[in-house]
Every structure is written in structure tokens, then in C-alpha cells.
Amino acid sequence: MNRRQFLMSVAMGATAISALSGVRPANAATPSKRLSVTKRTLDVNGRSASVFGLTDPSGKPGLVADAGSTIDLQLANETTDSTLIHWHGLTPPWKMDGVPDNPAALLKPGETRAYSLPAGEGGTQWMHAHTLQEQNLLAAPLIVRTAEDRAADEQEVVIMLHDFSFKSPEELLEGLKKGGMAPGMGMDHSKMMGSMPGMQAMHQMLSGGSGMDMPMSGMNMGMDVNDIEYDAYLSNDRTLNDPEVVTVEKGGRVRLRIINGATATGFTIDTGPITGDLIAVDGRPVVAISGNRFPISMGQRLDIRLQLPAGRGAYPVLALREGAAERTGIILATTGAEIGKISASGLEAGPILDLSLEQRLRAASQLQKKEPDRKYSAMLGGDMASYTWGIQTDRPIVARKGERVRLDLMNMSMMAHPVHLHGHHFQVIAINGARMSGAVRDTVLMPPMAALTIDFDADNPGHWPLHCHHLYHMASGMMTFVTYEDLT
Numbered sequence: 298m299n300r301r302q303f304l305m306s307v308a309m310g311a312t313a314i315s316a317l318s319g320v321r322p323a324n325a326a327t328p329s330k331r332l333s334v335t336k337r338t339l340d341v342n343g344r345s346a347s348v349f350g351l352t353d354p355s356g357k358p359g360l361v362a363d364a365g366s367t368i369d370l371q372l373a374n375e376t377t378d379s380t381l382i383h384w385h386g387l388t389p390p391w392k393m394d395g396v397p398d399n400p401a402a403l404l405k406p407g408e409t410r411a412y413s414l415p416a417g418e419g420g421t422q423w424m425h426a427h428t429l430q431e432q433n434l435l436a437a438p439l440i441v442r443t444a445e446d447r448a449a450d451e452q453e454v455v456i457m458l459h460d461f462s463f464k465s466p467e468e469l470l471e472g473l474k475k476g477g478m479a480p481g482m483g484m485d486h487s488k489m490m491g492s493m494p495g496m497q498a499m500h501q502m503l504s505g506g507s508g509m510d511m512p513m514s515g516m517n518m519g520m521d522v523n524d525i526e527y528d529a530y531l532s533n534d535r536t537l538n539d540p541e542v543v544t545v546e547k548g549g550r551v552r553l554r555i556i557n558g559a560t561a562t563g564f565t566i567d568t569g570p571i572t573g574d575l576i577a578v579d580g581r582p583v584v585a586i587s588g589n590r591f592p593i594s595m596g597q598r599l600d601i602r603l604q605l606p607a608g609r610g611a612y613p614v615l616a617l618r619e620g621a622a623e624r625t626g627i628i629l630a631t632t633g634a635e636i637g638k639i640s641a642s643g644l645e646a647g648p649i650l651d652l653s654l655e656q657r658l659r660a661a662s663q664l665q666k667k668e669p670d671r672k673y674s675a676m677l678g679g680d681m682a683s684y685t686w687g688i689q690t691d692r693p694i695v696a697r698k699g700e701r702v703r704l705d706l707m708n709m710s711m712m713a714h715p716v717h718l719h720g721h722h723f724q725v726i727a728i729n730g731a732r733m734s735g736a737v738r739d740t741v742l743m744p745p746m747a748a749l750t751i752d753f754d755a756d757n758p759g760h761w762p763l764h765c766h767h768l769y770h771m772a773s774g775m776m777t778f779v780t781y782e783d784l785t
């Protein structure tokens with residue numbers, strides 16, 4: 298049996314989310330696809346939970362598409378709630394972006410809507426409700442494969458991470474607003490905020506200037522890490538008490554496509570003794586970086602290539618919860634390998650997410666060198682005590698098609714915020730004042746007191762959200778917009 302036949306037989310076993318439908322010729326006509334929003338019951342640590350599903354007609358979650366194609370899609374709402382889906386990582390026309398009433402209305406119960414989504418260059422993307430329903434697992438992978446991916450002699454393994462609570466998102470949000478998570482707050486953050494000289498400090502930091510010697514970007518004292526204690530952390534809907542086991546080939550090559558679909562939890566991916574190559578972030582290729590641990594914030598994706606050892610074996614791929622001992626993950630295992638039990642709680646807390654990996658990332662394909670036509674500053678602020686969050690810009694962010702836009706982002710709060718721009722990919726061009734040709738991506742983590750500069754090409758007219766991908770920060774006001782002047 299050659300490797301491709303092996304992969305096919307694995308797919309028949311239906312252990313992985315990945316369907317390996319990439320064997321279809323790339324030039325075949327793309328039939329119209331159908332995705333249904335459903336309700337389903339999930340067993341979480343022996344307790345049943347009612348959650349959303351987002352599946353194709355065969356019941357498989359999410360979508361697989363070919364790079365460069367147009368995804369003709371019927372999105373059907375088979376639930377009794379109104380809903381809408383955002384295509385995170387795709388850059389569709391604004392009317393199809395999927396943020397309720399921006400501009401498209403929610404999909405009513407029983408309603409079906411047609412979409413025509415450009416699949417783009419290829420990469421690990423995803424889709425999710427841009428509402429509190431995201432907490433109830435209304436999310437799924439959206440994998441766009443290139444011809445090279447389809448021909449590659451490697452097994453694709455998709456891992457979708459979630460944080461799960463038996464409480465409703467409305468209850469969780471209310472709890473946060475009441476200050477239910479007061480423990481862990483080391484200082485009065487509002488006072489902290491007030492003591493910062495705002496925009497002025499920000500400009501100093503961005504220019505690498507004096508006054509503030511970046512003492513805070515690595516400072517964990519007084520920083521707020523997690524604001525929700527969840528009941529479980531899931532990988533492909535399962536906990537480590539009953540993890541997904543993906544059959545792999547001895548000595549085989551695996552491409553992990555990891556999506557952090559959690560609403561309020563950062564993770565560090567831990568590949569254990571196997572060193573992996575990080576080859577893409579947010580679906581965009583980067584110059585490969587090898588390692589065993591890679592941070593992933595909410596909304597972000599990591600593609601990691603693993604070369605498995607020749608012998609029989611079981612290889613856990615874990616996601617360590619940031620700043621806490623909980624973990625989740627899947628197990629890659631060769632046929633006949635002994636699979637040990639892995640506790641859902643580790644011996645030590647997962648790393649605090651910082652910019653050490655981001656600083657090393659280099660885009661495999663750069664944004665064209667160009668001076669910005671417009672520059673804006675945006676300051677992220679807020680605090681746990683009042684649980685209000687926001688993005689303040691120096692003036693409304695306006696763009697015209699064809700322009701290069703630069704955003705100087707500064708986090709003036711004591712929590713990290715993954716910042717996501719809709720409808721575009723941006724390049725990270727400076728971190729804490731140091732210029733670089735960083736990753737091209739759609740979601741970047743802003744640790745407390747960090748300053749980042751991003752550039753993007755305004756090539757997709759719309760009124761595009763720029764927001765924190767922490768669901769409860771967004772729901773508490775941490776969102777602004779990039780608006781095109783020539784919007785019709």
C-alpha cells in the first residue's frame with residue numbers, strides 16, 4: 298500500500314475531520330455546496346450539552362475548497378434561532394462577510410441564503426457565528442487547499458479548539474460585568490490606565506523612543522490572563538478524557554491545521570518530543586520555524602508539519618491553556634500503538650502568550666513595498682473591574698480602494714487582545730518600535746502594553762470590523778471599523 302492509499306484507508310476509518318477530498322482533480326467543476334446550522338447534543342465529561350453544529354450534508358463539520366475557486370454555497374439555518382456565519386480568513390465582498398446587520402441581516406429560522414465566496418490563495422481558515430452563539434460551538438473549519446497541498450505526500454489533520462461552559466454565554470457575560478472574576482486582579486488597572494500619557498506614550502513607543510523602555514511587555518505581574526473558568530477545553534469536540542485518536546502511518550508526514558475557535562482562551566500547542574515546522578499562520582505561509590511549542594490566540598490558525606518517527610508510536614498533540622494547568626488535544630497513533638491516558642490537567646500552567654514567536658515570523662510572500670497613503674493610531678483600552686473595553690482611534694479609519702493603510706496599534710490595558718481585521722490580510726511591520734517584515738495574517742495578539750504596526754492594502758470596499766477576538770471583550774465594546782470612502 299502506498300502512502301496515498303494508506304491515507305485513503307485512514308479516511309475511510311473516518312477518524313479525522315479531514316476528508317481528504319483533495320484527490321478530486323483541481324479542474325473539476327465545483328458543485329454547489331451546502332452548509333447547515335443545526336442543533337446537536339454533545340457529551341462533555343459525561344454530561345450532555347446542547348450546542349450548535351455547522352455541517353455539510355454528510356454531517357461533517359465545515360468546508361473544504363480548492364484555492365482560487367469560488368465557493369458556491371447554500372447556507373441553511375435549521376435551528377429555531379436567528380444566526381449568521383462569518384468566514385474568518387476569507388476576503389469576500391462585504392455583503393457576504395457575515396457580521397449581523399453589517400450589512401446583511403441575520404438568517405431567520407428555516408431560511409437559506411446563497412453565497413459566492415472567493416476561496417482565496419489557500420490556507421487554514423474557519424467560520425463562526427459573529428454573535429454569542431460562537432460560545433455554543435457555532436464554528437467549523439474552512440480548509441482551502443492548493444494544488445501543492447493536494448499533491449503533497451502528507452496526511453492532513455485538522456484540530457479545532459474550543460472552550461466550553463455549561464453556562465450560557467449571556468450568563469457568562471453578565472458574570473463578567475458583575476466582576477465575578479475579581480480574584481487574580483493584582484492592581485487597580487483603571488488607575489494604571491489613567492497614569493499612562495495615552496497617545497503620546499504610544500507614539501514614543503512606536504518610534505522606539507525613550508521614556509518607556511518596554512518594561513511592561515514581558516510583565517506578567519498584575520496582568521489579567523483568563524477571565525472565564527470553563528467547564529472543559531475541547532479538541533474536535535472532545536476532551537482528553539476521551540480524545541480523538543487519528544491513525545497515522547509509521548514514519549509518515551502530517552500537516553496539522555490548528556484553529557483556535559475558543560472564545561476567551563489562548564493556548565500553546567505542544568507537539569511533545571516531535572519537533573514540528575510552523576509553515577503558516579492564519580492560513581498564510583511563513584518562513585518555516587521549527588519547535589515544539591507554538592502560541593495560538595483566539596481566532597488564529599497554525600499549520601505545523603510533523604515528520605513522525607519510523608516505528609510504532611502514539612504522539613499527543615496538546616493545547617495547553619494559557620496561564621493554567623488545563624489542557625486539551627488529540628493523539629496521533631500508528632496502528633497497534635499503545636495509547637496511554639493523558640490527564641486533562643497538566644502539572645504546570647501553560648505559558649503566557651507573548652510576542653516572542655511573532656517577532657520571529659517572516660512572511661513567505663510579502664506585501665509589496667509601498668509607503669502608506671494613510672496612517673491611523675488605535676489604542677486598546679479597558680479593564681476587568683468595570684468590564685468595559687474599547688478601541689479608540691485618533692480619527693475614524695477611512696480608506697479608498699487602491700490605498701496602502703497603516704495602523705499603529707497600542708494596547709493600554711492589562712489584558713492581551715487578539716486583534717482581527719475583516720475583509721483583508723495585513724502584514725505585521727513593527728513590534729514595539731522594531732521594524733520587521735513580519736507575518737501576513739488576519740488576527741494578531743496584542744499583549745498588555747504592546748505596540749504593533751500593521752499595513753494592509755485597501756482592496757475590498759466595505760465597512761469592515763476591526764475588533765478583539767475575545768468574544769466578551771468584543772461584546773463589551775472592543776470593536777471599531779475601517780470604512781471605505783467609495784462605498785456604494
Ligand SMILES: [Cu+2]
Pocket residue numbers: 686713714715765766767770771775
Ligand atoms: Cu480583548
